[in-house]
Amino acid sequence: MAQFELTEAQANEKTMVILQSLLCLMREKNLLTRADIEDLCAKVQMRAAQHERDPLPCCAEGVTAAANEMTQIGDYIGKKYGGKHRRF
Numbered sequence: 001m002a003q004f005e006l007t008e009a010q011a012n013e014k015t016m017v018i019l020q021s022l023l024c025l026m027r028e029k030n031l032l033t034r035a036d037i038e039d040l041c042a043k044v045q046m047r048a049a050q051h052e053r054d055p056l057p058c059c060a061e062g063v064t065a066a067a068n069e070m071t072q073i074g075d076y077i078g079k080k081y082g083g084k085h086r087r088f
Contacts (some may be wrong), residue, residue, distance in 0.1 A: 020073055027081045035084030037074045044070040 006014070026032040048067035053062050 018067070023073055024077060024080075027077050027083075033076055034081070034085060037077050038085060039072045041067075041074040 021034065023037070026038065027034075044063075045067045047054050047056075049064045051063050054063070
């Protein structure tokens with residue numbers, strides 16, 4: 001059984017691959033718009049900026065890394081699938 005145990009880093013990597021793939025698939029199927037992805041990016045960045053007041057606490061490094069990752073995902077999805085930007 002020990003061969004199937006994952007380190008925390010490996011588990012995090014697997015989770016990221018699944019979540020990235022899910023976001024891309026949802027955008028590809030038009031379940032998410034480019035504006036939805038941009039809204040999600042903004043919400044993650046807001047949580048990172050206001051970490052101390054976050055109602056769903058997590059470690060500061062994790063939320064900052066999530067904001068950076070979400071920005072990269074948003075940029076990739078925007079370039080690959082296009083679509084309308086959100087309205088301000």
